[in-house]
Amino acid sequence: MTRVDHGLVTDAGPPLELPPTDLGATLRALRRAADLSQRELAARSGVPQTTVSRIECGRSAGPSFRTVERLATAAGGRIVIVPPPTAGQGPPVTPRQLRDAAGRHCPAHLDAREVREPKDWPGAWWAHVPGLSGYGSALPAVTYRLDRGHRDRDRDRARVRRECxxxxxxxxxxxxxxxxxxxxxxxxxxxxxxxxxxxxxxxxxxxxxxxxxxxxxxxxxxxxxxxxxxxxxxxxxxxxxxxxxxxxxxxxxxxxxxxxxxxxxCGFRVESRDAAVMRFDLTAGGEPPRRW
Structure with a gap:
């Protein structure tokens, strides 16, 4: 699951190394670094002092992003959205030019891709069967997975293909x-x-x-x-x-x-057709079967 951390950064130095989930402690440290009281921060940001107090004490029921942004900016900081550790290696963003057969944009959260040959389409079961490469010529221009489980498996397979x-x-x-x-x-x-x-x-x-x-x-x-x-x-x-x-x-x-x-x-060829796969089974009485 992708995680987005909100880090508060001051212009005077490096990012504050604080837990990204503890918004109250982060805001308190940022306000202290700016040498501002709660009242002064409220006056600069336009956010009520009671709201600032509730956020720092952890009693706020989820402040809006705009409120947090105004407080951070007023204290001389900024909000940085930190990408996950696998940034640049995850699924690519769906290109906006990809459209379905009806001319509609593909959903942005899905891994839509162009279908250039049968193996690009999950429905082309014949793509990997020798001798059937020309079967079923009607292919969609774009394909994507609607099922979340299939999407997760596709992304895991793409990771294995890339990192193996x-x-x-x-x-x-x-x-x-x-x-x-x-x-x-x-x-x-x-x-x-x-x-x-x-x-x-x-x-x-x-x-x-x-x-x-x-x-x-x-x-x-x-x-x-x-x-x-x-x-x-x-x-x-x-x-x-x-x-x-x-x-x-x-x-x-x-x-x-x-x-x-x-x-x-991979380049191997059939060397001989004389080999046979053979099997031996005992009969119910434990005796070898007769040839005739």
């Missing part, structure tokens, strides 16, 4: 032939992970040769709330960059569903 960093995680307790890349936020929260291991006949007998081994991809995991943000693709890009640096010529993976789409977009 990819790095290789090195653990002395893990063999150097095991590769692990993590996607994490500045506070250390893990949002994605990729694991792989080197494999070759030479490694099995303990005589690795440069260029003779390959990688086997164990898995690419991304937190469900942060999928379709490019985190998985960045993890695979970090893997391929490390492969080039370490002179590892190829990587293999067994995958299906969305994993297949991800790796295909």
């Amino acid at each position: 960093r990819i790095r290789r995680h090195l653990d002395p307790a893990v063999p150097a032939t095991s590769w692990r890349f993590v996607a994490e936020l500045p506070d250390g929260e893990l949002v994605g992970e990729l694991r792989a291991h080197e494999r070759s006949d030479e490694l099995l007998i303990g005589y690795p040769l440069p260029g003779r081994h390959h990688l086997v991809l164990d898995g690419v995991l991304v937190a469900p709330a942060y999928r379709l943000l490019g985190v998985g693709r960045r993890l695979v890009a970090a893997l391929t960059a490390e492969m080039a640096r370490r002179d590892v010529p190829s990587a293999y993976a067994v995958t299906d569903g969305t994993g297949t789409c991800l790796l295909h977009r």
